[in-house]
Amino acid sequence: MAPHADLIVVGAGIVGLAHAWHAVLRGMSVIVIERDERAVGASIRNFGHLCATAQSGLALEYAMDARETWLQAGAVAGIPVRTDGTVVLARTQAEADVLEEFHALRDDAVRMLTPAEAARLAGFDSPGLVAGAHLPLDLRVDSPDAIPALAAAIAERGADLRYGENVLEISGGLVRTNRREYTAETVVLAVGHDVDRHYPELAAEAGVQRCRLRMMEIEAPSGMTVAPGVFTGTSLLRYDGFASTDSAQRVRAELAESAPELLENTVNLMFTQRANGRIVIGDTHHYDTTLTPFEAEEVDELLLDQFRLLFGVPDLTVLRRWRGVYASAPTGPFLMASPEPGVVVASVTSGIGMTTGFGLARAVLDELVSSRQAHTAA
Ligand SMILES: Cc1cc2nc3c(=O)[nH]c(=O)nc-3n(C[C@H](O)[C@H](O)[C@H](O)COP(=O)(O)OP(=O)(O)OC[C@H]3O[C@@H](n4cnc5c(N)ncnc54)[C@H](O)[C@@H]3O)c2cc1C
Incomplete structure (x- = not known):
């Protein structure tokens, strides 16, 4: 039988891990699927600079939320989070x-x-x-160490992290990789700049x-x-x-x-x-x-x-x-969309994913929970 989870997250960069972190803390069963044997994308190539203060609008809101999560997650995952601003x-x-x-x-x-x-x-x-x-208020982490440490802390809290599996297809709650199939209530696609590999029309519409x-x-x-x-x-x-x-x-x-x-x-x-x-x-x-x-x-x-x-x-x-x-789009710093039922695309379309990723993930999960509650009530 195909492994099943409440949530499948595709991509183990900061955006995928942020979704997995918030989901395991809410008691959801989570599978993370990453195509590489370890994360080597934008999330480990950056400055690790969590520059909350200079953001504005929704990015500032997400960044301030993410700031708190970095401090909490850092403390429990043993990630040194510098608070020198x-x-x-x-x-x-x-x-x-x-x-x-x-x-x-x-x-x-x-x-x-x-x-x-x-x-x-x-x-x-x-x-x-x-x-x-x-x-x-700005924080800083050493990303090449922080990302694997965050992944390990998520695995310790019960998530199943599968590295070296490329997601080829997502449809109707089924996720097919180059190795096997999985099923889930919800799939979050957190593949950074590669949204067009899965949903080309959505990426083109947002100008990614x-x-x-x-x-x-x-x-x-x-x-x-x-x-x-x-x-x-x-x-x-x-x-x-x-x-x-x-x-x-x-x-x-x-x-x-x-x-x-x-x-x-x-x-x-x-x-x-x-x-x-x-x-x-x-x-x-x-x-x-x-x-x-x-x-x-x-x-x-x-x-x-x-x-x-x-x-x-x-x-x-x-x-x-x-x-x-990294992904960039003229439409704003975040791409959040549901291209088909049970699938959410979450991408930070500006160079601030380390700063805001945890905030974006919390908003996506809040939205998922409230739409599920509305569906159950109906
Ligand atoms: C040089 C540089 C400096 C930066 N500096 C900062 C900074 O100081 N502060 C800040 O806030 N932001 C910074 N950023 C931006 C930040 O790094 C990104 O916004 C953030 O890392 C994006 O995270 P992500 O998880 O979406 O993408 P990624 O880290 O790229 O992760 C996406 C993951 O999805 C995986 N994937 C893709 N397709 C598939 C598939 N089909 N199946 C399975 N897995 C798949 C990839 O292998 C990858 O691991 C910087 C970015 C760069 C490049």
Whole structure:
């Protein structure tokens, strides 16, 4: 007989695991099916930066919910969750003005810093600092360790995690993989940017594309240690909370004048430090439905040049490089849809899945429970 569960989750990245986590805590039987032998997707290739503060609207709501879940899940799953927040470095007056405006709107969650305070918090003296801000609510995890630890904690709570099985077909409560068949009351498809492999019309309607990013790990310059995640001026154009301020337009205009290549490659200069001391730096963004396999060397050089300027050091030692891919859509940061009865597609269509995934998953499960109750009552 085909193995059966209340919930089958397809995909063991953060979005799939977040659904499995909330479902096992609600007492549901859960099977997670992942095509690779271990998760190697966006969820382990990212900064592990849980940047709740700079979100807006539904993303802010999900991010604040997810923040609490990361703290609780981290405590029981033995995942170190850093609570040092984010430091934002402003190197022009327009960047400082964005921070002032954001502070005026969100003074509960933003603390303005002098250049000396910002340098102290960031762990290095960046040349030309004008101001800074601390976002103390933001969290950070080391994703390559956190994702397997979360999966193990979910398995310990009774879920059946099946790795190395590719889901080929979902129909009428039946899930067929390249190895066997399963049945479930509900299937959540959490395959990130691969929604089009299963539901091409849905993906096309929502305009889902793949966003590819370049990332590197470097040796910490002069052995620096930095507890918070670090954002810079380009980050002020990426996150809605900052980007919706009036001054953000001046930051964009300044960059268009001084460094248009940063806008052309949609660069977000930011970094976090791993537990082993290495600094994860990134990133660049290029969008397409089918991505080119070719990586231009000058894009890495552009990133490295910017970090040399930021750190004020002529040489950086690159230890590892990689590409990451996530789903992106013009329709908003979340794709939640039910393309057929008993199936929910859940994808974070913006680069904030680590920050918001747990919040999205709770909303999906709440909706499932209430529609089931309505169905039973009818
Ligand atoms: C370089 C980079 C940096 C980022 N930085 C941050 C950050 O600092 N903070 C933040 O909040 N977000 C960040 N993001 C975004 C975040 O990583 C993603 O939004 C999030 O990881 C998406 O999670 P996911 O589970 O949907 O996708 P994934 O992690 O890609 O997981 C999807 C899983 O589904 C599996 N799968 C696909 N098809 C099938 C199938 N047919 N059968 C079985 N399994 C299947 C895949 O193998 C994969 O493991 C970053 C992303 C990248 C790439």
